[in-house]
Amino acid sequence: MNRPVRLGSIVQALGGELLGPDVDVQRLSPIETAAPGSLSFVSAPRFARQVELTGASALVVPPMLAEAAVARGSCIVTDDVYPYFARLTQFWKALGTEAPVPGVHPTALLHPSAHVSADAVVGPYVVVGAGARIGAGARLDDHVSVGAEAQVGEGSHLYPHVTLGDRCSIGARAVVHAGAVIGADGFGFAPYQGGWIKIEQLGAVRIGDDVEIGANTCIDRGALDDTVIDNGVKLDNLVQIGHNVHIGAHTAMAGCVGVAGSARIGSHCTVGGGAVVLGHLSLADHVHVSAASVVTRSLSKPGQYTGVFPLDDNASWEKNAATLKQLHALRDRIKKLERP
Amino acid sequence: MNRPVRLGSIVQALGGELLGPDVDVQRLSPIETAAPGSLSFVSAPRFARQVELTGASALVVPPMLAEAAVARGSCIVTDDVYPYFARLTQFWKALGTEAPVPGVHPTALLHPSAHVSADAVVGPYVVVGAGARIGAGARLDDHVSVGAEAQVGEGSHLYPHVTLGDRCSIGARAVVHAGAVIGADGFGFAPYQGGWIKIEQLGAVRIGDDVEIGANTCIDRGALDDTVIDNGVKLDNLVQIGHNVHIGAHTAMAGCVGVAGSARIGSHCTVGGGAVVLGHLSLADHVHVSAASVVTRSLSKPGQYTGVFPLDDNASWEKNAATLKQLHALRDRIKKLERP
Amino acid sequence: MNRPVRLGSIVQALGGELLGPDVDVQRLSPIETAAPGSLSFVSAPRFARQVELTGASALVVPPMLAEAAVARGSCIVTDDVYPYFARLTQFWKALGTEAPVPGVHPTALLHPSAHVSADAVVGPYVVVGAGARIGAGARLDDHVSVGAEAQVGEGSHLYPHVTLGDRCSIGARAVVHAGAVIGADGFGFAPYQGGWIKIEQLGAVRIGDDVEIGANTCIDRGALDDTVIDNGVKLDNLVQIGHNVHIGAHTAMAGCVGVAGSARIGSHCTVGGGAVVLGHLSLADHVHVSAASVVTRSLSKPGQYTGVFPLDDNASWEKNAATLKQLHALRDRIKKLERP
Structure with a gap:
């Protein structure tokens, strides 16, 4: 995604102060592999040495590194470098991406009772069930399956092969990556005479706004009540969320995490990759679980928790x-x- | 899924004894969130306090709680409350669900040599390969892929995006959730001169009756012989079953479990979420593995086994x-x- | 996959020396379940007892077992029995498989600017984006989704429901199993005012030749630079590879492994099922990680590493x-x- 972009146009769009000449940059690069033409960033004064060593044409830096940065070339100075850089990636992506043309591909099958906003983008081989609602500017990529009475909020983007089950809902501006399954049955069976009787899962999944859900991640529908994912939650790939789990706002979970049924995770938590949270537990807000740790009891105090056998x-x-x-x-x- | 249902109609369908007035209930609820209009359940006398506190309009209770329950409102008395409640969820779901109309969607592509029962339900964009057989009342949701010579038994339901590989078979009344992959190649390679030579996986997957398979779960085909899943097995989401594994009848595995190749799991076992069973091991019947535990040796005695680093x-x-x-x-x- | 095959035709195709009569065999079998009609193999002299006990009609054996093997029936003698057997499975599969007819199914949707080789095999309901390139002899099964500017090398086979994201590339002779997602966004967010700002993932995924990728495995695109999978890498099912990971040539990872972002795994490594490798670590060539172990630090020396709580x-x-x-x-x- 190389293209010439004038530093001044970045500052105009995102703020910050430009020091040095208003040159073109061709690409965004990590500081380690930055070369002439690269715009890179150094987030904190403790990385001052990187300012000296990098081959980048320009840098985004905090005020304390401004002098060192401008001594070697152009720089953009901002207080919050990392969030600035995040917005810069969004700016960069938007530059290189043509907005998809609203409309429904002729091979998409929309149930006559489905409501699809006129400016949604519905790709080939999409199937949308009875009574489903697709919001303004939403985008359904090829092969997406939307169940009956399901809802996709404004501006949300479902990548290929996503399955959204009957009656499940996603808020606005969600990103759901390929192969994710929202609303499969929770794992509920009553033991009886050596076998199992299925407990039909009558609840649904309710997902808030600004949620991101990774590829092939699964969020099960609730048994009686709903499974609930609050606003701003971020789930990585191959995460399993059991039935009736509640995940509080802005909590983030890395890849391969498993959360068993009816667990209640607070807001602003983080769960490291491969960690497991057992069922029916409560985690307070601001609990941080280290990668690959197993949470076997409720955690009522914020903090970092770990349980991993040390490698040897x-x-x-x-x-x-x-x-x-x-x-x-x-x-x-x-x-x-x-x-x- | 709210609707008015008379308690008497439930007892007529499922048995049990109705005590108190034959009122309508609107929904099934967990005991904690039950409100007027809710039918809920209390499974054992040790939960007697819940009978007093709940806001439910009616309860399913065991005989020992009948007196307390009827003192506060209507109740259904039965010996096996939890299995009764499981059947009640099935009754409830059936009430609210129109049976899908048998037939093949015009966009479904059935190979001319495939045999699809006249009363099967085949959804849009389904692909069925040469010589495959789809049984009476089976249901293939949109985008399901059925390979050549594969078989789906009577009344089985494959959710969207399921892949059933060539020559693999599923028995009657199975439920396979979205994105599950049955019959990908087992992971077999012979090391040779620093690289790997692929061992083609010539076996298949044979799945019995009344099996449930979770979303995005994978069951690999056997290398030479078949991978075998016995009757009544229940697998949750994101489970990995390696080639030539044998899982005995009525064994249940929670989400994110991995079972390596050629492991032989007994009947009536349970494996907790995120647990790993290494290859070529045998687990006796009635072995129970705790969540996130790693089984590194065969287990010849029934019992509960655990190996988890305690969280701190x-x-x-x-x-x-x-x-x-x-x-x-x-x-x-x-x-x-x-x-x- | 039973069929009569003359031993002489095998030796003609794959080499080795035939001792004893040139009989037909019907199937390849593991030594334990071999019966009359089976061709089986014994890889090392320490399994000499199996030569005596097996019911196989013929065996592939190393020179040291030739005498014992021919005393009981026909055998093929070769120095490298296991690689020979691997090639034999390939020979066997090819015998039983009709080569798919090149061509594009009428329901496949190829963008006008996509380049699809005339002898590629493109199945039903495949979608190929703008500027994508599909190489000679490549095979895209039903419902495969190939993004814009993506590339599939010669002879590669993508099974049903695979998603290959925009600008991602796969080399020659790859096998990608059903449901795999290559090129979903890496998990990158900048914390800001209690929430998260998305870091758009501007890199792609570059995959070498002779790579195999398991069912429902996910390989994320890089944040700024690319995620790189070298030649000959083998990944099992449900593996998660984070953004900007680099995996060296001929490394193999078993099911359910998770590798966090920017980890650098050497060549000729193996990672056991369910293991986790944390982000930004380096693993030297020839590092072997035991199943379910968690790698929390860089490993600069070859060897076997383990960290698992013992089961009890x-x-x-x-x-x-x-x-x-x-x-x-x-x-x-x-x-x-x-x-x-």
Whole structure:
């Protein structure tokens, strides 16, 4: 996505102060691989050394690095470098992207009772069920499946092969990546005579505004009440959200996280990749779970929580792991030694 | 899914004894959020306090709670409350669902040599390969892909975007959720001169009756023989079943479980979410693996097995995890102390 | 996939030496379930006992087992039995498979500016975007979605429901299993005022030759630079590869592995099922990570690494896990005891 962009046009669009000549840049680059033509960024004074070393043509920097940055070339100075850079990626993408033409591809199948906004973009082989509603400016890519009475809010974008189940709803400005499944049945069965009786999942999934959902991620419908994802939640790929889970606003979960049924996750939480949250637990706001940790109890205090077996070379691991099975007994032996 | 349903019509359909007036209820609710109009359930005498506190209009209760329940309103009394409630969800869903009209959508592409029962329901953009067989009352939702010589049994329901590979078969009354992939190649490669030679996966997947398979779950075809899933097995979302695995009848696995190749899981087992079972192991019937545990050896005795690093606040975890690497050495120091 | 195949025709195609009569075999079988009509293999002298016990009609064996094998029937002798057997599965599959007829199904939608090789095989309901290139002999199964400017190399096979995002490329002879998503957005957000600002993912995914990608596996596009998968890499099902990851040649990862953003994995590595590699780490060539282990630091030396809590019966686990939280304190108590 290379193209010449004048620094001045960036400052005009996003703010910040331009120091040095108003040159063209060709691309956005990470600081490590930046070369002539690159616009890059340094987010904090502790990375001052990178300002000296980088090959970038221009930098976005905080005020404390402005002097060092302009000494070597053009720079844009702003207080919040990282958010600025995030908005810069949006500006950059918009430059290079033609807005898709509103309209419904002739192969899309819309149920006669579905309401599709005139300025939505509905791609080939999309199927939209009875009574579904697709909001203004929403975009359904090829092969998307929208169930009966489901809703997609304004400006939301569903990538190819997304499945949105019957009666499930997504708010405005959502991004749902390819293959995500919203509204499959929760995993509910009553044990009976050695087998299982299915508990039909009568709830739905309700998703707020500004939510992003990763590729092949699954969010199950509730058993009786709904599964709820609040505004601003960000879920990475291959995440599993069980039935009747509630995720508070602006919580983010990395790839391969599993959240079991009826867990209640607070707002502004983060859950690291591969972590597991067991069912029927509550996590307070601002709880942060480290990658690959298993949450087996409710967490009522904000903070960082971890539970991961430390990696070791295999031979050392084998010794320590074997000893771990005697740990309780070892404790008793220490107790005995302590008695005079 | 609100609608007025007379309690008497429920008892007529499902059995149980109605105590109190034969009122209408509007919805099924969990006991905690039940309100006037709700029918809810209390499964065991230890939850007696919930009978007092709930706002439900009516309750399903076991005989020991009948007196307390009828003192506050109508109730249905039955011995097996939870299975009764499961069947009630099925009754409720059926009330609110129009049976889909049998027939093949004009955009579905059926190979001329495929056999599709006249009363199957085949949705838009379904593709069915040569020689495949779709049983009576089976339902293939939009975008389902059925390979050559594959089979779908009577009354089975494949949700959108399911892929059933060549020669794979599913029995009767199965439910396969959106995006599941049955019959991708098992992961088999022979190491050779620093690279890998593909071992073509010549087996298939054979799935019994009354099986449920979650969204985006994958079940690989066997290398030479078949991968086999017995009757009544329930798999949640994002589960990975390797080639030549055998899963015994009525075993249930929660989300994100991974079972490596050639593992042999018994009947009536449960595997908690995120657990991993290594390859070529055998698990006896009635083995229960806790969530996020890793099964590294065969388990010949029924019982509950666990292996999870306990969660802690991050600072405490760091101390204990660091010490864990010296555990074997600590044991030796204890031994030395014990010697006089 | 049973069919009569003369042993001599196998030796003619794949090499090796035929000892004993040139009989027909009907199927390839694992040694344990081999029966009359089976061709099976024994890879190493330590499995000599299997040569005696098997019911197979013929065996592939190394020279040291030739005498024992021919004493009981026909055999093919070769130095590298397992790679030979791998090639035999390929030979077997090719025998039973009609080559698909090149051409584009009438329901496939190719953008006028897409370049699709005349001898590619494009299935029903495939969508190919503007400027995309599909190489000679490539095969796109039903419902595959190829984005704008994306590339599929010669002889590569994309199974049903695969999504290949805009500008992403796959080399020659790749196999991509059903539901895989290549080129979804990496998980990048800048925290700002309690919420998140999306960092548009401007990079792409570049995949080399001879790569295999499992069902429902996800490989995210890079934030600024590309995510790179080198030649010969093999990824199993439900694997998550974050943005800007680099995976070196011939590395293999089993099911449910998660690799976080910007990790750099060497060549000839293996990662066991369910393992997690944290972001921004480097793994040297020939690093082997055991199943379900969590890599929390860079690994600069080849070798096998492990970090898994050992499985135990639940009661024992509870005792040891509880004690684990006091491990650091126990160490201090041992220290104290050691002081005279």
